[in-house]
Amino acid sequence: MEQALAIQSINCFYDEVQVLHDLSLDLSRGEVHCLFGRNGAGKTTTLKAIMGLVRVRSGKIVKDGVEISKLPAHEIAKHAIAYVPQGRRLFGELTVAENLQIGLLARNKGEETRERVLNLFPLLRERLNQRSSTLSGGEQQMLAMARALCVEPDVLLLDEPTEGLMPSMIARIREAVTALHEQGVSTILVEQRVDAVLEIASRVSFVENGRVKATMGVEDLRAEPELVRKYVGVG
C-alpha cells in the first residue's frame, strides 16, 4: 500500500531527557493508524515531532518524498498535515465562523471547503456566530477538528479526540473519523479506549518508553484482545 508518511528511527528529547528512541512508524494512504500506550509512553510527542513542535535530533520524517523533519512547524503544515491536539486549543475569543475562517485562510480555501467541513459537523452550523469558548466540550472538539480540516489535509493527527466527552459526542466524533477515512484522509489517532480502536482503526501500534513495541492489523487485535494487556497492561 502507498505510504502517506514515514517516520524513520527518530530520536527526540525534552532538554536532555530522551523521550523517543529510534521510533519508526509508517502511515499508509487512507488508513487510520492508532497509537496505543500508557500515559507518558511518547504518543503525543510523536505527533508533536511530526508537526515540528518537538525537534527531531536524529532520524527523519518523510512525506511524499520530502523530508519534513527539518522544517519549521508552519512549513510542515503547508505539506497538508493537520494536527488536533489534546485539549482542543481553540481561539476562545473568536466565533465558530471566525475559527473556521482562520483555518480556511491558512491555505486559501474557500466556501466549498467550508461547506464540506460543516456537512461533516452539522451541529456547528447552528453555532456559527457563537464565541467558541462558550461551546460544550464535544462541540469544541468538533470545532477543533473542523478547523484542522479546513486546510484540506491528507494526513490528520488526532490526539485523544474523545477524551472527557459524553457518549453521544464520542459517537459523533467517531462517525466523523470514519467519514474522513472513507474520503481517503490518512489519520494517526492517539486513543486510550480499546473499543474506539477496534471500531475505527485499520492498524494499531503499541508505544512504550518512546519505542514502537509492535504494530498489527486491527483484526489481529480483535482476534487476540489479550495483546492489549500484554503491551500496555490494560484491557
Added chain:
Amino acid sequence: MSGSDTTRTILLHGALLAGLAALDFVLPDYHHGVLARVMVLSVFAMGYNIAFGYTGLLSLGHAMFFAAGLYGAALPIYHLGWSVWPSLGAGLLAGLVLAVIVACLALRTLGVAFMIVTLMFSQVFYLTTLYFTTYTRGEEGLVLQQGMRTLALPGGHISLANADVRFWAAWTLFSLTLVITLFLVRSRFGRALVAIRENEERMRMLGYDVFASKLAAMAVSGTISAAAGAAYAVLFGYAGSGFASIQYSILPLLWVLLGGAATVLGPFVGTLIMFYLIDTASSYTTPHMLVVGVALILLILYFPKGIVGTIRAKWLRWLP
C-alpha cells in the same frame, strides 16, 4: 460580522467623529486644546493597542517609537530647516525602521523577556537623546517656533500653531487612524493577530508564519505610534527627551487597559478619562496621583476588561 453589525459599527464611529468635530465649535479654549492633545495621544494608544491588545505583545518600549516620530519630524525642521510634510514623512519612516529593527530582535523572546527587551531598547533610545544633547537639547527639548510649523496645502499655507488648524489636524489624524484600525482588525491580518494572541502554537500548526505576522504587527504599531509623535512635534511645537522616558511607555499601556484592550474605541476612551482624571485631581490636591490611583483601582474593579471592553462583554457584543 453580520451586515447589521457593520452598519451599527459605521454609525457609532461616524457619530463619534461627527461629535468630536462639532466640539470644535462649542468647547472653551482650554478644553479645545486638551481635546486636540488627547486625540493625538489616542493615536499613540491605538498604535499600542495593535501590538498589545490585538497581538498580545506586552511592550514596555513604545515610548521609543513615539519619540522616534517626534524627533524624526522635529530634528529636520529645527536643524535642517525642512518643511512640515517631508518632516512628517521622516518621522513616520524613523518609527517604521526602528520598529522593524527592534521587533526583529525582541520577537525572539516571549512574555516577560519581551517586556524587558523592549524596555531596554527604549531606555537606550532615551539615553541616546540625552547623550546627544547638542542636537536634542535633552530634557529641555526643542521648541519649534510658529514660523517653522507652516503647512503647505494646494490653496496656500496654514499655520499649525493656530488652535483651530491644530484641532482639525489632530481630528484628521485621529479619524484616519480610527478607520485604519477598524479596517485592520476586521481584515484577515487582524483576525490572524487575535488568533496568534489566543494561541500562537496553534496558528503555527495551521501553517501561519507567526514571526512574520508579529513583525508586521509591531511595524504597524510602531509606525502609528511614530505618526502620533511626529504630529505632536509639529502641532504642539515641542520635542523633549521626556517623551522617550519609561513614563511614556507605561502611559499607553494604562490608557489601553483603562479603555479596553483589543477594542477600537478603548484607547480613545482611556486616554480621555486618564487625561481629565490627572488634570482634575491636580487642580484640587498636590498628591494628585494618589487620587488618580484610587480612581483607577475603582474603574478596574467595576470594568475589569476596561470600559469599552466591559461594555462589549456585557451589553454590546457587536462592538469591534
